[in-house]
Amino acid sequence: MKAFIKAWKGVCGAKVGATLVVPQGKTFLLNTLEFEGPCRAKRIHFQLGGTLIAPETTSWGNGGDWINFRSVDNLILDGGGKIDGRGSNWWEPCKKTSTFGILFQCRRRPTALKFHNCNGLRLKGLTHLDSPKRHIAINGCKDVVVSDLLIKAPEDSPNTDGIDISDSSKVLIQDSTIKTGDDCVAINGGSSFINVIGVNCGPGHGISIGSLGDGGAYDTVEEVHVKNCRLSNTQNGVRIKTFQGASGYARKISFEHIFFNNVDNPIIINQFYQDKGKLRSYGLFGKATAIKVSDVTYSDIRGTSASDRAINLNCDDTVGCTNIVMKNIAIKASAEAPKIYGFCNNAHGTALHVNPKVACLSQRPWMI
16 A cells, blocks of 8 residues: 555656556555545556455445545556456345345445546556446546456446446547446436447446436436447346436437347336335425436347337436437347337337337338
8 A cells, every 4th residue: 555655646746747557467455545636747657567456354445435546637547457346245235135224334335446537537458357336437537538448247246337427528438348237337417428339238237328316416418429339138228217306408319339139128218217225206295307318319229138128218207208219220039038019108209110119209211
């Protein structure tokens, strides 16, 4: 720990730029560690060749983050090394449905790697293993490129999202493989101009926008584009999920060139999302509000569904979803779902060459 802190002070205070090297073949046991800026150095290269591992016990965590980069601009983190959160002891309370104390302990698990207010970030080529909770969190950042990552945790590891984005803009995630117990990529409120390209996802809960509006919050997400991604044996495919009783919008979203292999819910908009770990109900004292979902395009999407409801547009009864465009979609039943169909509730838009059909969308053969 002391060696890392000392090395960080050196590179952060350098006049121009500097490199911090974690050598290959070495393993370092670390408690919570924060690399804080702003730095004098205009660019910092954190070259991780070895392995960083968390303690096996759960006594060191306080619900925050294990490794945290804060207010460090133009950071490059690469080198082919590993970040191992050793999260198995943290997961067990989450697998039990017992007292509120256990649920509280479950929800206070640490994120393995967090970037807060780190503009110009480049994260490349690392392996991320078994985080207690989220593997990577990107919060309040601009101009970020994440590429060539391998993120792995068991399918039954709870809430182990691969990459979680919030309050950030101009983020590119590309050419990575993510196999976890929750969302491969989750795009949360305050995020815009997010591109997810060439991601292999599965197992996990798919690629999600949201959940949005937790606790009745005002949340916004726009200009999200997911392209050339493959999802295999996931609980969901491409998903938009929002709580009732909230406000805001999710708009200008596209899912293009997507392939599904045995995915439970390939295409889903769920405006009635409920977090099973929280006892909360919205709309009990008046008419429920909802986040407005609009301008969502699905194109060139193929593969197999493991559930009978292959397309599920379950939009809010009052606000609904508008300008939903579907074109060139061919989803077939896998062996686990001998018959599939499309479902919709208060969704409005157009469809061209879509299988299974979605009755609430107008058929427009002249669409280009």
